[in-house]
Amino acid sequence: MARSFLKSSLENATFNIVFQILFRCITFVLNAFVLRYVSQAVVGVMNVRLLLLESTILYLSREAFRRACLSKTTEHNWAQVVNLLWLTVPLCQLCCLVFGYVWLHVLEPPSEDITQHYALGVWSICVSCVVEMCCEPVYLVSQAFLFVRLKVVLDTALVLVRTAIFVPLIVHSPNRAVVAFSVAQLASATVYSLGFYAYFYAYIRDRNRRAALRKKDGPAPADDPDDDFPFRSLYDFLPAKVDGLPPIDRRLAALTWSFFKQGVLKQVLTEGERYVMTVSSVLSFREQGMYDVVNNLGSLAARFLFRPVEDAAYFYFSQMVHRDASIQEQNQKHMAESSGVLRRLLRCIASLGLVILVFGQSYATLLLALYGGARLARGPGPVLMRFHCLSVLLLAVNGITECYAFATMSTGQLDRYNLLMAVLSVSFLFVSWALTTLLGGVGFILANCCNMAARIAHSVIFIRDKYSSTAYNPLSGLVPGRLFLLALFAAGVVTKISEEYLFEDHKLLHLCIGAASFAVVLLSWAYEERELVALGVGKWRQRRASLKQD
Template identity: 50%
Template sequence: MSKNFLKSSIENASLNILLQIGFRCLTFVLNACVLRHVSQDEIGITNVRLLLLESTVLFLSREAFRRACLTATTQHDWPKVINLIWLSVPLCIGISGVCGYVWLNLLEQPNISLTLHYKFGVWSILISCVMELCSEQLYIVGQAFLFVRVQIALEIINITIRTIIYTTLVMSWSGQNAVLAFSFAQLASIFIYTLSFYAYFWYYLRNKNDNLPFNSMWDLFPKIFKKKWSECLDFRLVLLLWSFLKQGFMKQLLTDGERYVMTFFNTLKFNQQGVYDIINNLGSLAARFLFRPVETASYFYFSQLVHRDVPIKKQIEQDSNRIKEVVNVLECLLRVNSSIGLVVLSFGQAYAKLALYLYGGSALAVGIGPIILKMHCLSILFLAVNGIIECYAAATMNITELNQYNVEMVYLSVIFIFISFVLSSFFGGLGFILANCCNFAFRIIQCGRYIISQYKNTNYSPLKSLIPKKLFLMTLILSTILTLYSENIYFENDKVFHVLFGAILFFITVSIWLFEEISTLKFLSKVYHKKYN
């Protein structure tokens, strides 16, 4: 079973990475075209105001259910779990009602000269969120029973339809009514995504249902016919769900804190929000390409192999090989993620300006934009480390530890919002990046303390893998100096040479990392062979 979970996690992460790279490249090219036709004000409305609404509703409605219901899936009483998952739909409706009222009545409304379709955009987001939650039980079942390729295929469908519809409408309307185009694309993509999920499971259960504890599609809908609630719901999961729900609100504040500050306190105008979002999206490519898929797969893996309510020392005594594998995976992930973050930080200093020039034209490559993107490279390093440490902590903490963690998150959220407000008032978009760096640093310390205490008085110390090897670190420092010199001399007159020079240094840097990380490569090779054996 351990091998199956590891195989699924690796396959899930690798396919997700390939999906993200392939389709983010597509959206990158299409967005670069759209940016030249859509005003920065409308980008601020869609990419900050409306997408913040979507992330708020979806995160608060489903994240806790996913984390709770994907814990120890081999021990589930699935009829009770299905009942529990469907509670996310009324929760989503309630959260949508509250957020919809706030977005339509309490927040500053965009001027009618910017868009006529803001209200329709809000309603499209709310409807699409409820629609998506109606297939949440299928997503969780697919994750639990390792339907990796199906979920990847449906993500492809979702991204493709949304991107094509939005781009087509924007280009055909000559950049007018971008918010309306965004709303149509949102509704169409989520409708087809949800319908495709149901169609696949209907076909699978009709023709091949030996691997699932369900006989028909009706088993994937709630059945609350018992008189006692204890016969309808798994209260062990309910308690875990409640802990994650309390944590979810604080985590959402920490994740999208800068968007909440600029939305609720108007520290940036819509056009400034649009510029910040463009730069933030460009700077977050590594996070979306690599870190997020790896974190999703890692959480599932750790949650299956590490028991929440059993001390790690006792688990080592019971099955030392299993815990040794878990620690090796954790060390490998921390080593790889932190190395990627260091490379991004090193080369981002000299190529931030070029990236903005290629992505949005000369207008983005002047002013404070390059400085924000350079600082964003530092936040990527913090994000790379925090993602793995936090997902491991969330996957292995017991309920008492989760509740204590939630209390700490409350304090951290208040501090983060305050820092974001103060720094953005003085430094604009750059202040949000600085606040994010502080946010991730605090969270790394918080979860790092938990991991250190968990493995105290054992032979394992997984956080030591965060320390880079000497030759690799020296190469990064030298590459940063040389590429900055190249930018200063060649950027204006010979951009091709500047790119080639950086490519050579990048190749040297990666080669040195591979040379020094022989043990990491051997472990990855072992994992690869285990997957296919």
């Protein structure tokens, strides 16, 4: 299979961004709908307690395997990789037993006044996680062989099935919201897993049919793209004996173990505030529901834009840069390209994060009022949203710098980084508990900012040292252009004055002033980054031309 990793990574990011926009729009409307039917306490149970259980099980069961097995996929023995990936199923079952018991018998359950179906919610999460793990080998093959659209289609199907089941059940029985959540969770996980197997069954069947037809016409050409796909049957996705080799690749197993140790700590850092909420009960379920609503609104950009870009960037850098070789020892054409991609990514992400930070200070209250009404816009909501904007900026920068570091660190460097992550994890939990006790929900956000700042510092030092003896300077992308920064500062002053004097009586005018200010900021950025804009326009035109030809 002829591959262009940069092209496929960009395509993957584009499709994922489109999907995430769709997904977040559906979730955005769904949450607004749910808030009008169920209490904030029930929202806290579903969106904080139960989804934290799902996140914990899935991350610990599969994230390390995905990161390790997506490194240098052209060099894999796929039978060994499949055997390794099936270890995710018993690992997931073990996690379900351990964390299911903790969620049911160790943590304080919600009172029956909030919900009587908490146990059903816990076990539905556990079963759905095991179902998803059964398609992990097929999922990874789809990623490695660049079946970009397949993942997007099935992710969309998962969201649509979950929504189509959850909404009618909520309307019919608002007091049985957790039951509706559980049924939707199980159904969507089943559709998602079966979808992967159904697609590859049809793909392999058609591929084998084409091979049989070509065989009648003589030997296949040397550059036949079908020969690059090593799977001839769905049975090839099942564990099997590997002739003359160990059942699993020991190098990949060692890399997986390094990522797993790191993943435990990263999960604590990523979901730290939810763990603190869940374990220490510093916030009531109602307060957790309020925090979750504001957190989801404040993290829209991070979820539908930053994460897909990070996933595509990790895949790209892991293919272009060897982990165990210095920059000078590698293909210099690849190094120049990857350095330029990293610099441009940092420039775009940092600029977007700054825009969110500046405009969020003046439009947090308006956003909450439009989303959840006056009740959501009063009290601590706007303050939480403004602090979230700072968190989004740090999250954006941390995502790109850390994904490059993880994609290019050697196994030894990953192990040393685990020690730092351990220190950060303990520190983060302590700081979260202390700041939340003093400041409430804002304390969670400030603790998260401290955590991400420390991780950014480590990744920046790693990247700086890696390129220290070369002519490349990708970290220059962290500082946007002067004209853009000047326009952004002016926009921040104008919109803050507008909020102070116009928001209460002239909300539409306040919104129009923000739109005009944003247009000025966008034009200033486009002028300074005209080379990047021209490149993007050229790629878009090429894409349109190729679609017309097809």
